[in-house]
Amino acid sequence: MWSQLRTLWEVLKHTFSRIETVEYPDEMPYLAPRYRGRIVLTRDPDGDERCVACNLCSVVCPADCIALQKTTREDGRLFPEFFRINFSRCVMCGMCEEACPTYAIQLTPDFEMAEFNRANLVYEKEHLLIDGVGKYPEYSFWHVAGKAIEGKDKGEAINEAPPLDVRELLP
Amino acid sequence: MARIEVDGIVFEAREGENLLQACLSQHLDLPYFCWHPSLGSVGACRQCAVIQYDDEEDERGRLVMACMTPVQEGARFSVDAPGAAGFRASVIEWLMENHPHDCPVCEEGGECHLQDMTVMSGHTTRRFHGRKKTWRNQDLGPFIGHEMNRCITCYRCTRFYHDYAGGKDLQAFGSRSRMYFGRTADGVLESEFAGNLVEVCPTGVFTDKPFSQSYSRKWDLGSAPSICPGCAVGCNISPGERFGRLKRIHNRYHGEVNGYFLCDRGRFGSHFVNAENRLRRCGVRVGDEEFQEIEGLEALAVLTDLAGGGNVVGIGSPRASIEDNFALMQLVGEDQFCAGFSSDEAVLNELIVDIYRSGAGRVPTPLEIENSDAVLVLGEDVLNSAPRLALSLRQSVRNESLRLAEGARIPLWQDAGVRGHAQGALSELFSLTVLPTGLDDIAAHVEHLPPEQIARHGHAIAQAVAGVGAEESASGRIAAALKSAKRPLIVSGTGCGDGEVMRAAAAVSSALRHAGSDPALLLTALEVNSLGATLLGGGLGLDEALKRLKNGAADNVIVLENDLYRRADPSLVDAALEASRRNGRVLVADLIETRTTANATHLIPVAAYAETLGTFVNLEGRAQRFYQVFEPRAPVTSAWQWLGEAGRAAGRNDMRWQHFDTVVETCASRPGLEALREVAPGADYRGAGGLRIPRETHRASGRTARNAHIDVHERKTPVDTESPFSFSMEGAQGGAVGSARSAVWAPGWNSNQSVFKFQDEVGGALIGGSSGIRLFEPAHGVPAPSYAMSQTSDEGEGFRLIPLHRIFGSDELSAMSPPVVERGGAAEVVLNRADAGRLGAREGDGIRCDLLSASAALRVDDAMAVGHAGLVVGETFGWLPRGRVVLSRDPDFRSSQELIARE
Known part of the structure; x- marks a missing residue:
């Protein structure tokens, strides 16, 4: 008897508590910028592709769902000839983002990727590449790396001395 | 042998050997940079520091460089002592001060010795905040990329290029911290062995340029043991594949054939596998029309049709494996089969086999010739016809400096000491060739003569060895030097196209045997399977085969992987193919478009060496198995499979081959080829733990994405029914057969330097023995045959x-x-x-x-x-x-x- 009364009380009590259910999609939840959702490829502050096709995201991926091929452009910049993420295999773990040495690959607070056809979850570079810098507005890998590219000669990177004159003989 | 103790581990090492080598032979982890098993020690990088204790009581010890410390009985060392480990960590920290932030864009990343050593030494955080030094790069030609910023000044590049390979145009320039390794000006690196810089450089200063154009990380490259198809030396290589393309060639260590190095033809010559002009489809044409694509089954029906009757000629090829050639021979019958050499070359190759079998001299392995202390090169431009041998010959002349060093009690691994003491003294190498060669600079005596005079000169040397003829002449001096040498070597070959030269080489060798010495005699053939195709035999000469077609004695021809226009009089080939096109069918099975495929009626695309498996026989008669690295796209299939299928369809009982191993089994029933079945383990071999050997590394990436654009459902991994390798990362490396390994990798050692973990001792054979089997051993104990000069007339116009x-x-x-x-x-x-x-x-x-x-x-x-x-x-x-x-x-x-x- 006592147990039944207590149950009734417990249930009725909820009439006065706050509603947790969100009226999605009319009402959108707040997702922090660090939320691990849909993966994007970002651009340098100068607007060019950040990805240098180093393959680290691909090798660290526990689902093996990233494949890419490196190629070199005429201006000396390395970039992926193709970059493919199979989101039907992706577990949104974010290890690719952690591994990326150029901040190119970033996870975004977007999870609305459902598809009827699994093949539509295979994203190529044109689907992944966005027009912004994402979470890291300042960083530009090519201005830290020692390799020269068009517009950034040897010795012009951050914390670099100008190229040495090998013929100099002074002690 | 001496017993030494390293961190409490007591083991035996060779007395006088350096400690670094002794530790590595025990498979211990000890960081190093400037030392290389083939280049010796110079003690420049200070990375292999260890603590040496004076005796059992000594607890403090003193810091020594392992690569410069000879092993002595009872010596005690410590690699892990804080003093040594801390010293090594600070050395790495200095080296990394100026090292650029390049790893993501560096082709060496993932197989970088500097990365490995940095991790091994525990240097993780950068403390130096000064500005990094930078250097300008040079354009070093189509093979090698240059990125000087990454240099750690270990001097390995110049020590290999200049000291070991004899290159003149790569040097160390500048002084103190401005050191520069490059050429005086931009330009192609001249050495034929420049490609080895890619593997010799411990970091990414010298990189593989063609590989860089379509780059994949080492962990993504699928591989299987393979043999270089570039020449008859048969160097062991590791082709790397990704996304169905051959990406690069790396050296695969073999203790008797190629050691640690390849030539540039081998390293950069394999990109034909991806070429635009590869044959990819079966084709047929009528008259002079364009080829029409046909189904594989239709092409097979044509092949089957040709199988039965005797109205066909089969032409094999020295660039196809023994098994492929054998399959064609079975299909058309021995009397209708021709090995595919030009009629002149067939005679020369048979002469090689005859001379080897006769016991005129011991047949050395390609690396063994490094030990020769007097060399006679007769007529062969080795650097251009069997390039890897030239690198070994270059080492052979160092034997004089090794002898001098032994006399002065300088350890032979003390590279700078040995070279400095010798002051450029060289053992004798006599070179009699048609034109100047790349070995003339180290030769004691050089003469440039036409082949017939080289032969005459050779016979004169043979007579001088036998004691006939003037001692004052050049022949007399050469004969005296060969006679007094401990390990004389005679090198000749088919390169200059004159059998008399090889006969003269055999005469010198057998004269030396009569005089009581034990000469080595190496004869070079021109193509990867020249000796294999010769041993297989065949009833027809090429000219004879072509005449049969021309005269209408046979109407059909099957050409296997051969461009006949390179082998016979082009007008005869034209006439033969035209007659055959008119009367019957010209079926050409090849991997690439040639003049011959352009004159065919039917085309069948066959697999390139990296897409199939087979056996090549090298110039010493060593049969070596190469395995399939990746699957070609249908209808491209192995030649032996096309031919076997046709034979089966034609109801031939002798061609009921289920698998490659049965082809080998049948082929081994031919006289002289019995050893073929022991060349390599069959498809039922399993490696460590009874598992297949994986072609992919355990870190291979992108499995669920690489084919997702074609089909989002992952393809079932194909099962390899022909070899013990798997097409995935499943399985285990290692096992009883040391060479059955698709990649060298050991924990902490991602670069090719890790090969020491799989050797019996550093620079020795792979654990489990060197691969390949000599198909014939020269006769022993028989009297050395004598070879007399045959007379040729040399008259006429032109x-x-x-x-x-x-x-x-x-x-x-x-x-x-x-x-x-x-x-x-x-x-x-x-x-x-x-x-x-x-x-x-x-x-x-x-x-x-x-x-x-x-x-x-x-x-x-x-x-x-x-x-x-x-x-x-x-x-x-x-x-x-x-x-x-x-x-x-x-x-x-x-x-x-x-x-x-x-x-």
């Missing part, structure tokens, strides 16, 4: 043609590899100044050979004998007539550069 070989361009397949095309030169005719004057031609003018209906640019070289013309073998000149040939100046000739410029 020029005698001498084939000249080039490392880049003379080998048919590697000449189609884009980087080699960029590096190689155009065809040439080499004439003496007097002869050129007589023809009224100057350097660069066109010289025409009407008989071959081909022209090439003239190069004047006074070393060429009067009345002789050297023709560079390649696309322009393949087959050369034997008699005297009329040459003339070609006023209409335009060099390829001129043609390009005009366009």
Whole structure:
């Protein structure tokens, strides 16, 4: 008897508590910028592709769902000839983002990727590449790396001395 | 042997050996940079520091460099002592001060010795905040990329390039912290072994340029043990594949054939596998129409049709495996089969086998020739016809400095000490060749003679060895040097196209045997399976086979992986193929488009070496198995499978082959090929833990994405029914057979330096023994045969043609590899100044050979004998007539550069 009364009380009590259910999609939840959702490829502050096709995201991926091929452009910049993420295999773990040495690959607070056809979850570079810098507005890998590219000669990177004159003989 | 103790581990090491080598032979982890098993120690990088204790009581010890410390009985060392580990960590920290933030964009990343050593030493956080030094790069040609910022000044590059390989144009420049390793100016690295810099450099200063264009990380490259198809040396290679393309060639260690190094033809000559002009489809055509694509089954029906009757001729190839050739021989019958050499070359290759079998001399392994203390090269331009041998010959002349060092009690691994003490003293190498070669700079005596005079000279040396003839002559001096040597070596071959030269080499060798010494005799053939195809035999000569077609004695022909226009008189080939096209069918099974495929009626695409498995026999008679690295796209299939299927469809009981191993089994029933079944383990072999050996590394990436654009459902991994390798990362490396391993990798050792973990001892054989089996051993105990000079007449008008070989361009397949095309030169005719004057031609003018209906640019070289013309073998000149040939100046000739410029 006592147990039944207590149950009734417990249930009725909820009439006065706050509603947790969100009226999605009319009402959108707040997702922090660090939320691990849909993966994007970002651009340098100068607007060019950040990805240098180093393959680290691909090798660290526990689902093996990233494949890419490196190629070199005429201006000396390395970039992926193709970059493919199979989101039907992706577990949104974010290890690719952690591994990326150029901040190119970033996870975004977007999870609305459902598809009827699994093949539509295979994203190529044109689907992944966005027009912004994402979470890291300042960083530009090519201005830290020692390799020269068009517009950034040897010795012009951050914390670099100008190229040495090998013929100099002074002690 | 000496017992030493390292961190409490007591083991035996060779007395006097350096400690680094002793530790690595025990498979202990000890960081190093400047030391290399083939280059010795110089103690420059200070990375292999260890603590040495004076005795059992000593607790403090002192810091020594392991690579400069000889092993002594009872010595105690510590690698892990804080003093040593801390010293090594600070050395790495200094080296990393100026190292750029390049790993993500560096081709060495993931197989970088510097990365490995940095991790091993525990240097993780950068403390230096000063500015990094930078250097300008150089353009070093189509093979090698240069990124000087990454240099750690270990000097390995110049020590390999200059000291080991004899290159002149890569040097160390500058002083103190401005050191620079490069050329005096931009330009192609001249050495034929420059590609080894990619593996010798412990970091990414020198990188593989063609690989960089379509780069994949080492962990993503699928591989299987393979054999270089570039020449007859049979170097072991590790081709790397990704996304169905051959990406690069790396050295695969073999303790008897190629050691740690390859030549550039081998390293950069394999890109023909991806070439645009690969045959990818079956084709048929009527008359002069274009080829129409047909289904594989239709093509097979044609092949089956040809299988039964005797109205067919089968032409094999020395660039196809023994098994492929054997399958064709079975299909058409031995009497209708021809091995595919030009009729002249067939005789020369048979002569090699005869001489080897006769016991005229011991047949050395390609690496064994490094131990020779006197060498006679007769007629062969080794650097261009069997390039890897030239690197070994270059080491052989160092034996004098090793002898001197032994006398002065300098350890032989003390590289700087040995070289400094010897002051450039070299053992004797005598070179008698047609034109100057890349070995002339180390030769004690050089003569440039036409082949028949080389042969005469050789026979004179043989007589001088036997005690006949003047001792004052050059022959007498050479004979005396060979006789007094402990390990004399005679090298000759088929390169200059004259069997008399090889007979003279055999005569010298057998004369030395009569005189009581134990000479080594190595004869070079020209193509990867020249000796294999020769041993297989065949009833027909090529000229005979072509005449049969021309006369209508046979109507059909099956050509396997062979461009007949390079093997026989082009007019005869034209006539034969035309007759056969008219009367029957010309079925060409090849992997790439050639002049022969253009004249076929039916085309069948066959797999390249990296896409199939088979056996090649190298110039010492060693049969070696190469395995399939990746699957070709259908309908491209192995030749033995096409031919086997056709045989089965034709109801041939002797061709009921289920698998490759049954082909080997049947083939081994032929006399002389019995050993073929023991060459390599069969498909039922399993490695460690009873598992298959994976082609992919355990870190291979992108499995669920690489084919997702075609089909989002992952493809079932194909099962390899022909070999013990799997097409995935499943399985385990290692096992009883040391060479059955698709990659070298050990924890902490991602670079190729990790190979020491799989060797019995550093620089020795792989654990489980060296791979490959000699198909014949020379007769022992029989009296050495004598070879007499046969008389040839040398009269008449015109020029005698001498084939000249080039490392880049003379080998048919590697000449189609884009980087080699960029590096190689155009065809040439080499004439003496007097002869050129007589023809009224100057350097660069066109010289025409009407008989071959081909022209090439003239190069004047006074070393060429009067009345002789050297023709560079390649696309322009393949087959050369034997008699005297009329040459003339070609006023209409335009060099390829001129043609390009005009366009």
